[in-house]
Amino acid sequence: MRIAAGNSMSLDQPAGQGSSDVPWRRHLWHALLGLLTALAFTPAVIAVHVTLDVNDASIVYLIPVVIAANRYGMTSALTAALSGTATSAFFIYHPIYSLRVLNPQDVMALMIFTTVAAITSHLSSVARSTAAIAEQRTRELEMLYAFSRRLSAASAPEEIFAAIQEHVTTLLGGKVSILRTEGSASGTMGTTLDDVPAAVAAAIRQAGREPAAGSMVVSDESSHSHWLLRPFPRIPGPSGYFLVDLGTVAAIELGAVRQRVDRLLDDAIATLERLDIETTVAEAEYRRQSASLRDAVIGSTSHGLRTPLASIMGSASILAAAEPVAQDPRLASLARIIVSETERLNGDIQKMLDAAMLSAAGVKPQPVLIEPSDLINAAVEAKRREMVGHRVSLDLGDDLPFVHADPQLAREALGLLLDNAARYSEPGTNISISARREGNMVAIAVDDEGLGLDEAERLRLFEKFYRGARVRDTTRGSGLGLWIASSFIGACEGRISIAPRATQPGTCVTIQLPAATEDEMRLPGGQDD
Amino acid sequence: MTSPAPNVLVVEDEPQMRRFLRAGFELDGFQVHEAETAAAGVRLATLRPFDLIIVDLGLPDKDGSHVVERVRSWSTVPMIVLSVRSHEDEKVRLLDTGADDYVVKPFGMAELLARTRAALRRKSPASVLQPIVGVGPLSIDLAHRIVERQGVRIQLTPKEFRLLQILAQHAGKVVTHQHLLREIWGAAHIDAAHYLRILVRKIRKKIEVNPTQPAILLTELGVGYRLAAPRDQHAGT
Numbered sequence: 001m002r003i004a005a006g007n008s009m010s011l012d013q014p015a016g017q018g019s020s021d022v023p024w025r026r027h028l029w030h031a032l033l034g035l036l037t038a039l040a041f042t043p044a045v046i047a048v049h050v051t052l053d054v055n056d057a058s059i060v061y062l063i064p065v066v067i068a069a070n071r072y073g074m075t076s077a078l079t080a081a082l083s084g085t086a087t088s089a090f091f092i093y094h095p096i097y098s099l100r101v102l103n104p105q106d107v108m109a110l111m112i113f114t115t116v117a118a119i120t121s122h123l124s125s126v127a128r129s130t131a132a133i134a135e136q137r138t139r140e141l142e143m144l145y146a147f148s149r150r151l152s153a154a155s156a157p158e159e160i161f162a163a164i165q166e167h168v169t170t171l172l173g174g175k176v177s178i179l180r181t182e183g184s185a186s187g188t189m190g191t192t193l194d195d196v197p198a199a200v201a202a203a204i205r206q207a208g209r210e211p212a213a214g215s216m217v218v219s220d221e222s223s224h225s226h227w228l229l230r231p232f233p234r235i236p237g238p239s240g241y242f243l244v245d246l247g248t249v250a251a252i253e254l255g256a257v258r259q260r261v262d263r264l265l266d267d268a269i270a271t272l273e274r275l276d277i278e279t280t281v282a283e284a285e286y287r288r289q290s291a292s293l294r295d296a297v298i299g300s301t302s303h304g305l306r307t308p309l310a311s312i313m314g315s316a317s318i319l320a321a322a323e324p325v326a327q328d329p330r331l332a333s334l335a336r337i338i339v340s341e342t343e344r345l346n347g348d349i350q351k352m353l354d355a356a357m358l359s360a361a362g363v364k365p366q367p368v369l370i371e372p373s374d375l376i377n378a379a380v381e382a383k384r385r386e387m388v389g390h391r392v393s394l395d396l397g398d399d400l401p402f403v404h405a406d407p408q409l410a411r412e413a414l415g416l417l418l419d420n421a422a423r424y425s426e427p428g429t430n431i432s433i434s435a436r437r438e439g440n441m442v443a444i445a446v447d448d449e450g451l452g453l454d455e456a457e458r459l460r461l462f463e464k465f466y467r468g469a470r471v472r473d474t475t476r477g478s479g480l481g482l483w484i485a486s487s488f489i490g491a492c493e494g495r496i497s498i499a500p501r502a503t504q505p506g507t508c509v510t511i512q513l514p515a516a517t518e519d520e521m522r523l524p525g526g527q528d529d
Numbered sequence: 530m531t532s533p534a535p536n537v538l539v540v541e542d543e544p545q546m547r548r549f550l551r552a553g554f555e556l557d558g559f560q561v562h563e564a565e566t567a568a569a570g571v572r573l574a575t576l577r578p579f580d581l582i583i584v585d586l587g588l589p590d591k592d593g594s595h596v597v598e599r600v601r602s603w604s605t606v607p608m609i610v611l612s613v614r615s616h617e618d619e620k621v622r623l624l625d626t627g628a629d630d631y632v633v634k635p636f637g638m639a640e641l642l643a644r645t646r647a648a649l650r651r652k653s654p655a656s657v658l659q660p661i662v663g664v665g666p667l668s669i670d671l672a673h674r675i676v677e678r679q680g681v682r683i684q685l686t687p688k689e690f691r692l693l694q695i696l697a698q699h700a701g702k703v704v705t706h707q708h709l710l711r712e713i714w715g716a717a718h719i720d721a722a723h724y725l726r727i728l729v730r731k732i733r734k735k736i737e738v739n740p741t742q743p744a745i746l747l748t749e750l751g752v753g754y755r756l757a758a759p760r761d762q763h764a765g766t
Contacts, residue, residue: 303587306613310634311545317637318553339637346635369723371730371748373741378750396741402726407751408617516723523727 030072034079037064042087049092058088058113065117069124077121085114143170151280160281168242168268179204180240196243200227204241207231215262217246217254224248228258230265242268297356305349313342343385347419351480354412355464358487365406365491369516372400372435372442375407379414380433386419389427395434401521403442403513409488410513413496416485417446417509423475425450425506441494441512449506453498461498462486482509489513534560535580535649540570540596541611542589550583553638567591571599579606581645584628586612586619594626601627607648609641617751621705624752629702647701647758662697664745664757667736669697678736688713689732692725696746696756705753729754 041064049057061084069077089099093106101107150163161178169176177191193201197220207216207229215230226246242265249257319325320335357363373396380392403410421431429449436443453461457468465479482498489496494513501508537559539550551561562579564570567588574582574596582600586593597608607629612619615633623631629648632641660672666679674690676683685693691713696704710719718724729748733740747755 303613306634307543307546310611310613310636311543311549313635314546314549314553314638314641317639318549318556321639322556342635368751369726370750371726373743374748374750377742378748394742398741402723408615411750520723521727523724 027075030076031079033072034064034068034076035083037068037076038080038083038087040064041084042091045088046091056109057092058084058110061085061088061113062117062120065121066124069121070128073128074121074125077125078118081114081117081121084117085110088113143167160284168265171264171268175245177243177245178240179243191243197223197225197227200229200243203229215258215265217258226254228261230262232269301349302353306346309342309346309349313339313346316342340385348478351416351478351484354484354488355480358484363406363409363488363491365409367404367406367492369402369520370405370407370410372396372403372444372513375403375405375410375414376433376435376444378407378411379418382411382415383418383422387422387431390422390425391428391430393430393432395432397436400435400437400442401515403515405492405494405513406488410492410494410511413485413488413492414444414446414511416481417511420481420509421446421448421450421507423477424448424471437515438512440515442515443510443512445508445510447501447506447508449504451507452500452505453507458498458500462496485511534558536560536562536578537581537583537645538562538564538570538573538579539583540564540567540588540593541583541585542566542587543585546585546611549638550641553642557642565589567593567596570596574600574604574606578604581649582606582608583641584608584610586610586614586623594623594628597623597626597628605652607645607652609644609648611636620703620749620752621707624703624705625707650758651699651701662700662756662759664697664700664759666738667745669693671697676736683735685732685735688728689735692728692732692754693736693746693756696754700756701758703749703753703755709753725754 038061041061045057045060048054048060061080065077065080065084068080086099088110089101090097093101093110094103101110147163147167151160161180165176165178177195179191179193179196193204196204197218199220200218203216203218215228218227218229219225220227226249228242228244228246230242230244232240232242244261244265246254246257246261316335316338320332320339325331325335376394376396380387380394418431418433425431425448430447431449432447434445434447451468451470453468454470460466461468461482463479464483466483467477467479471477486496489511492513494511496509496511498507498509500506535558537554539547539554539561541547541550541563542565547563547565551563554561559581562573564573567590570582570584570588582596584593584596588596593610593612597610600606600608608627609630609632610623610628611632611634613634620631629651630644632644660670662669662671668677670676671694674694676685676690676693692709695709695712706722706725707719709725710721713728714721714724729746730740733743733746736745737743745757747757749755
């Protein structure tokens with residue numbers, strides 16, 4: 001009986017209230033545990049009785065009663081209570097070493113103890129099973145939550161059906177498979193008619209496109225096993241079956257097993273209906289299609305936009321240098337505008353592509369060890385034209401460790417910071433770039449002498465499309481630069497931060513990248529000779 | 530660039546690109562020949578010798594790297610690749626295939642001409658026979674294995690000299706990490722790029738005025754290293 005045996009997740013029986021197959025044996029075991037718990041406290045009770053000379057020492061037995069109730073439940077607690085009454089009568093109440101109690105006051109005390117113990121054990125065990133049910137509910141909710149999260153993250157219908165199959169399998173604690181008869185995008189789902197016994201396949205074919213709503217049980221003669229077939233949720237959309245392999249079940253049990261499995265499937269199907277599987281499947285399919293469309297757009301944009309840009313910039317650069325144009329300052333300045341605007345457009349296209357790539361799939365960095373000064377020099381060289389009106393000063397430590405980073409991502413990120421520094425500070429001012437070691441990171445800081453930051457900007461500048469209120473109308477920008485930079489640096493396992501400069505107006509943006517270890521800074525023995 | 534006008538073959542499918550390349554090269558005294566496809570480019574290159582070949586990477590029939598590979602199998606003609614993509618991996622692949630340089634679109638004509646001059650200079654007979662390569666204040670005597678800065682001899686370990694020697698033999702051209710690692714440490718250490726970083730840092734401390742602002746041993750980030758253009762033929766870059 002593969003389905004029903006020892007299934008702790010069974011929904012029809014709240015946990016903690018007898019889910020064992022042989023209840024009497026478990027009760028006996030719990031009673032024994034209750035007795036032992038009570039006996040363990042007997043020396044303490046006697047000690048209290050002798051040393052303090054109190055007659056009502058039996059009250060101490062409430063402790064094992066509560067312990068037994070909490071740990072093993074009602075049976076155990078009642079046994080502990082009765083044992084407590086008996087041992088009290090035997091050891092404490094006159095005449096001792098006899099179960100008889102002669103003093104009416106003692107009889108009264110014992111009766112009160114027994115009643116209190118019984119009530120306590122009942123209350124404790126109720127509390128215990130309530131806690132167990134709550135825990136069970138929490139587990140179920142967590143499972144359901146994980147399931148729905150998996151559904152919403154799925155990027156293909158196949159993933160959704162795999163999730164459903166796993167979810168229902170966990171609920172039933174047995175072998176469940178899903179067979180889709182239509183609506184399967186590529187027919188790649190795990191189970192097909194070829195995978196199931198011939199009798200099951202025949203039954204499905206016979207049921208055709210409009211199967212009855214309820215379940216049916218099919219016996220497979222060859223393996224002596226029974227299969228329960230249950231059509232999919234009563235919703236339009238993909239159709240198919242839950243197939244549950246019941247294994248070999250005696251005819252007499254079959255009805256009960258079937259009822260139980262059906263009840264669990266009812267629950268599972270209700271959940272699926274609530275989660276609106278049809279929409280989820282459609283959305284996953286849509287996500288898959290739009291992702292491939294986006295990749296195609298990114299690819300063709302970079303070719304389709306850059307090629308005309310290359311012709312424009314190349315032609316304009318020749319015009320700007322040609323004698324008739326160069327001799328006329330007005331014409332020369334126009335030609336230069338074409339060149340510089342083309343460069344700017346190219347930079348914006350690069351940012352758009354970077355942003356699209358980040359949103360689509362994230363970046364896959366290929367980190368290597370980089371000489372920090374190489375990284376900084378490359379970024380400065382790439383942004384030479386943008387910073388042409390500024391004074392650029394470099395302060396790079398002599399013996400900085402190498403950094404772990406993807407060269408392209410790190411250079412682009414640093415370049416975007418230089419871009420910003422040049423854009424948001426007056427020409428003629430200083431842009432200083434410095435690098436120093438900070439713990440197991442290397443910090444590269446870009447300082448400008450521009451507007452600086454207010455608190456709102458400091459908090460939000462790394463957001464996609466955010467632009468500071470003070471520059472929004474005066475300076476062109478996409479609001480993507482810092483977001484891309486922080487995404488690239490994050491992909492390199494680095495950190496980025498922004499702050500107003502401490503001693504003067506201006507902004508300081510700092511990138512931290514992981515430093516190489518001592519071993520990575522050393523050639524293996526004798527290698528450099 | 531006097532006497533016979535140098536011949537340049539432009540392999541490019543976009544008509545606008547061909548027009549501006551033609552104008553730019555002709556204004557600089559080149560004679561320009563054009564091909565629209567990879568197949569036509571390779572065929573033209575076999576028919577007559579060129580001084581320079583410009584190859585676009587995205588050709589309609591085959592990838593531009595195919596042209597580089599085919600032509601390089603029989604010719605040492607300088608080849609410069611144009612591409613819209615700027616991935617380091619691709620630069621490395623093209624340089625290892627035999628391209629001399631790599632220019633990312635969009636670019637200005639002045640930049641392409643500067644790269645062209647550098648590539649032509651490397652192939653000129655004068656540079657091939659040069660036993661002493663002079664770069665800035667540095668002179669590298671390849672025959673006697675002596676390196677001097679402003680007349681003062683610099684002590685280098687064998688591996689340090691080997692690296693400078695390889696770069697000097699390709700002076701002005703980027704030599705990829707893989708190429709250098711294979712030559713210096715052997716094929717087994719082709720992935721140990723940090724050996725190279727450490728060695729370069731040591732050399733820079735010996736030869737550069739400011740090792741963090743190198744003027745002689747230059748880095749092409751993510752691709753390789755190159756020696757700055759040699760002093761003797763330093764002409765207008």
